[in-house]
Amino acid sequence: MDFWQRYRAIDARDTRFDGQFFTAVSSTGIYCRPSCPARTPKAENVTFYETSAAAHEAGYRACKRCLPEAVPGTPAWNLRSDVAGRAMRLINDGVITREGVDGLAHRLGYSPRQLNRILSNELGAGPLSLARASRAQTARTLLVSTDMLLADVAFASGFNSVRQFNDTIGEVFAMTPTAVRATGAKSGQRRSTAAPGSLTLNLPYREPFDSGIFDFLAVRAVAGIEAANTSTDAPGTNSSRTYARTLRLPRGNASFTVSYNPSVAGKPLQLTTTAVDLHDLPALMSRVRRLFDLDADPLAIDDALAKDPRLTSSVAGIPGIRVPGAVDPHELLIRAMIGQQITVAAARTALTQLSAAGSFVEGAAPGLDRLFPTAAELAEHGRDLLRGPQRRIDSIVAAAEAMAAGELDFGYGDSLESLGRKLLPLPGVGPWTVGYVAMRVLGAPDVFLANDAAVRNGLKSLPSVTELSTDFREVSPWRSYATMHLWRAAAVKARGTPRS
Structure with missing residues (x-):
């Protein structure tokens, strides 16, 4: 613009x-x-x-009236695959807090000086300033949404000391932390009333929001690791949903529940987390936002998709469709490799069997008692637990061994090109696997899985327009969202229910 x-x-x-x-x-x-x-x-x-x-x-402070730090994230960080976009994905995941600027630069393949120059030119601020703004945004969320002690808010936001926290809040908002908390009370934002040791936070997003993403996660949920309510409503309706799971974070284990209740005005989407190290809270919030694609701009996406006559009615019936993300890149690769060329139900059965290799966890949400196996656990026990063709088992175990040994490392800071360079040499990994991982780990918005069986089935239920391309290039750069519409159409067709 x-x-x-x-x-x-x-x-x-x-x-x-x-x-x-x-x-x-x-x-x-x-x-x-x-x-x-x-x-x-x-x-x-x-x-x-x-x-x-x-x-x-540049010397400006945040407006006390509109609270610019309380907005959804920037969709450009998924759309952009340049150094600035990749850096922002890692900064939001807390890499600078854990590894410093040197760690961020190493992950991106640049020297700290080069990275500082690139980000200053592209975004107007260096990596430390960008991380500082991210901490301030997290701190504000915690101040207005919870009754946590100010010292706990400081460390949960990623600050190294209470003094640094107070100084930053004062510089950014021109208010003390106590005054920032008071703004939440005036605006009627709900305080966390969860049990001791848990937090409940509101998750901002741009309307419209299609709650069908909960159904996508529900049918793929692995018992003991994930739990989700399944909806019997027609696709495109926004009834109440919940999704919960356990996961590993840099400093320890955690569990969370995301609930969606459209009848609650102003705060329909909420995150409740238990048994989490406060230092891991920014990473957890970032990964949950990625999982539910909450930084997307659905109006811009739907406007582009609706111009394709094959998708017009689907977009009108399902506005605000989202592309599910991933809370653990390595886990997602294993899920993708297991799910290739078999049904979703068969993949869930295989993953449930494989989950026996994971370690037990205490203090999680009810019904959640296990963590998804680490790469080392998969490498050790995978052959005993996996069923199916020996070549596929060998491929999955080989990928787990490579990740466990540190020979294969990928994540939110990769581009589509670097992800392909790392994954394609693996046995059992092809373009479909790379595309699927890119959609869910990187949030890549322009991936079209043309050879996917469900995509082909979804195409059969859409109007046929011969003069348009088969790879939906007309709706680029939003083909990942076109893929989601096709998957939804295929699922509706398989259930035999009429499309809304």
């Missing part, structure tokens, strides 16, 4: 652009979200920034 496109967006107070850029006003020294209800500033006083960190660096 150029300057005047963004200026028209803030003049219209368009909520669709919240989180996609920030508006700084030189006459007030404040930066806002695009939908800020304040009077539209004069164009000569306005500067637009890609990130809130860039506005901090």
